[in-house]
Amino acid sequence: MSDHSARPTPLDLSTLPDPVDVSDNREALRRVDDVVAQGPFSADWESLQGYRPPRWFHDAKLGIFLHWGVYSVPAYGSEWYPRNAYREGTPEFEHHVATYGPHREFGYKDFIPDFHMSGFDPDAWAELFRTAGAQFIVPVAEHHDGFAMYDSARTRWTAARMGPRRDVYGDLAAATRRAGMVAGASTHRAEHWFFLNPGTRFDSDVLDPRVHDFYGPAQREETAPNEAFLEDWLLRTVEIIDRYRPQVLWFDWWIEQPAFEPYRRRLAAYYYNRAAEWGVEVVIEYKWDAFAPGSAVHDIERGAKARIQPEAWQNDTSVSRNSWSWHPNQDYKELPELVAELADVVAKNGVLLLNFCPKADGTFDEREVELARGLGRWLGAYGQAIYGTRPWIVAAEGPTRVVEGSFVEGPTAYTERDIRFTRRVDHQGEQLYAILLRRPESGVARVRSWGSDLGLLTDEIAGVEVLGHPEPPRWRRTPDALEVEIGPHHADLPGVAIRIHLEPRTVQPRHDFIHEGTSAPAPAPDLA
Numbered sequence: 001m002s003d004h005s006a007r008p009t010p011l012d013l014s015t016l017p018d019p020v021d022v023s024d025n026r027e028a029l030r031r032v033d034d035v036v037a038q039g040p041f042s043a044d045w046e047s048l049q050g051y052r053p054p055r056w057f058h059d060a061k062l063g064i065f066l067h068w069g070v071y072s073v074p075a076y077g078s079e080w081y082p083r084n085a086y087r088e089g090t091p092e093f094e095h096h097v098a099t100y101g102p103h104r105e106f107g108y109k110d111f112i113p114d115f116h117m118s119g120f121d122p123d124a125w126a127e128l129f130r131t132a133g134a135q136f137i138v139p140v141a142e143h144h145d146g147f148a149m150y151d152s153a154r155t156r157w158t159a160a161r162m163g164p165r166r167d168v169y170g171d172l173a174a175a176t177r178r179a180g181m182v183a184g185a186s187t188h189r190a191e192h193w194f195f196l197n198p199g200t201r202f203d204s205d206v207l208d209p210r211v212h213d214f215y216g217p218a219q220r221e222e223t224a225p226n227e228a229f230l231e232d233w234l235l236r237t238v239e240i241i242d243r244y245r246p247q248v249l250w251f252d253w254w255i256e257q258p259a260f261e262p263y264r265r266r267l268a269a270y271y272y273n274r275a276a277e278w279g280v281e282v283v284i285e286y287k288w289d290a291f292a293p294g295s296a297v298h299d300i301e302r303g304a305k306a307r308i309q310p311e312a313w314q315n316d317t318s319v320s321r322n323s324w325s326w327h328p329n330q331d332y333k334e335l336p337e338l339v340a341e342l343a344d345v346v347a348k349n350g351v352l353l354l355n356f357c358p359k360a361d362g363t364f365d366e367r368e369v370e371l372a373r374g375l376g377r378w379l380g381a382y383g384q385a386i387y388g389t390r391p392w393i394v395a396a397e398g399p400t401r402v403v404e405g406s407f408v409e410g411p412t413a414y415t416e417r418d419i420r421f422t423r424r425v426d427h428q429g430e431q432l433y434a435i436l437l438r439r440p441e442s443g444v445a446r447v448r449s450w451g452s453d454l455g456l457l458t459d460e461i462a463g464v465e466v467l468g469h470p471e472p473p474r475w476r477r478t479p480d481a482l483e484v485e486i487g488p489h490h491a492d493l494p495g496v497a498i499r500i501h502l503e504p505r506t507v508q509p510r511h512d513f514i515h516e517g518t519s520a521p522a523p524a525p526d527l528a
Contacts, residue, residue: 007106008073011109011113011162017162022232029231032266036266039273040273041269042269043266047269048265056182059135060136060351061346061351061352061386062132062134063138063184063248063353064129064137064356065186065324066358067140067324067325068358072358073114074096075327079324082195083196086196102203103206107205113162115164117168118362120358125172126179129372130181133383134181136176137176137181138184138250139169140187141186141240142187145192146214150185154236157213173246182248184246185249187251188251189233192217193217199215206218231263234266241270247280248285249271250285251290252287256288264291271284285299285353286299297312301315301316301406303404306404314352316355317341318354318355319338319368319371321409326359335371336414336494339378339437340418341354342386343386344396347391348391348395349391354375378493382468382495384433384467385433389433393421394449396418397448417446418436419435428501430459431499432500433497433499434447435495439486440486443486445483447481447482448481451481453479461500464482467498469487471487
């Protein structure tokens with residue numbers, strides 16, 4: 001027999017708050033429809049396609065994602081532990097039985113008392129991510145498991161009522177704003193329709209009627225959500241909007257199901273109209289085809305675009321390759337890989353949402369702290385080539401190719417010939433940036449796209465800088481390339497960024513040049 005001495009004390013069901021009755025939603029839905037009716041957006045795609053992403057988001061370039069929940073207590077496999085631990089034959093199932101005993105005696109709910117967050121300091125978190133160079137933070141307000149990290153009136157299963165007994169999301173949102181960043185939220189509630197259904201196929205606590213409001217509905221993936229679930233999804237999301245006023249609202253993939261379609265339109269109109277009422281600019285982020293093009297910001301998971309996009313978009317990825325939540329066997333990326341992901345996304349008109357993985361006690365693995373600080377050092381030296389920029393004529397040059405799509409994270413090893421380009425036009429004129437993804441061993445950078453004979457850069461170069469270096473470098477422009485001596489500064493950082501100033505000409509500042517009716521730039525020439 002397995003030794004279950006390490007098993008935490010199960011949740012005492014006699015101490016639970018009373019269940020919340022959410023059977024009558026008529027008045028709450030009427031209030032939602034009143035906001036939709038007041039405009040300026042109505043709940044149809046034609047109206048919603050009049051939305052434009054705010055300047056602050058397009059300029060921000062880097063946000064922080066945070067996956068932290070009850071699944072951080074077992075810290076095994078991934079944030080999908082609550083589902084996989086009930087799927088017979090999985091490593092999570094075997095681990096659960098061997099470590100904690102039968103599911104009827106100890107289920108996922110029984111991890112809640114150990115989610116104590118003794119080391120959670122929201123102001124320290126905000127300061128760490130501010131140091132990393134982030135402009136907005138998007139914590140998971142509720143993941144697929146159904147445990148709300150915010151203070152909800154629609155469920156008793158919240159961090160405010162059990163476990164840590166604090167409004168975790170609210171505390172972090174307030175700290176984010178105190179640190180001068182934008183607070184967002186993600187909700188994965190849609191997936192809860194089916195997430196715990198493996199536990200209905202054998203004798204487990206998922207079948208216990210006393211906790212049905214936590215584990216349920218636990219329905220089949222093949223079935224469409226019913227009206228009660230869809231209304232609850234809408235009203236839980238509205239609750240987050242009204243209680244916390246997040247300026248980013250991120251949705252995971254399952255809201256693309258056809259049953260959600262009218263509710264998505266209703267929710268988007270509500271959110272945009274509330275934002276207009278409050279005088280703030282907001283962003284909805286979605287995957288696949290959940291929203292009509294142009295009605296929100298398209299997000300891809302762990303992926304890339306092959307070329308410059310005509311509209312702002314987002315890539316969400318994590319500092320870990322194998323999980324969005326912390327566990328002891330994380331496969332962490334290295335700083336050069338994170339820098340390359342950021343530069344590639346920005347050069348193609350995108351924003352990077354980079355996930356970090358807090359431990360159950362509210363602290364971070366030291367490797368994540370080092371990555372955050374390293375990214376901040378890199379942006380301190382080269383951030384001018386990132387923040388507030390827009391794409392140039394081409395996004396990239398070099399031999400290493402990036403595959404377009406979701407779940408196709410790019411190469412981990414780039415060469416010194418792999419370069420990403422950005423552009424800025426302001427009162428100082430036009431400035432172009434070349435971000436070398438690897439520092440040249442010879443000490444001389446060669447930017448082929450800026451050679452005099454290629455025809456991409458027709459203006460004369462007035463000056464060249466290596467960002468973060470105190471003195472102008474030696475440089476020359478040949479028919480084949482712009483050659484720049486890099487110098488010794490910031491040699492401990494991955495890559496390097498070069499800025500060129502162009503000779504003055506009649507040019508208007510066009511920070512949003514992609515959004516002003518111009519077509520997308522042509523694909524990059526082959527400069528491998």
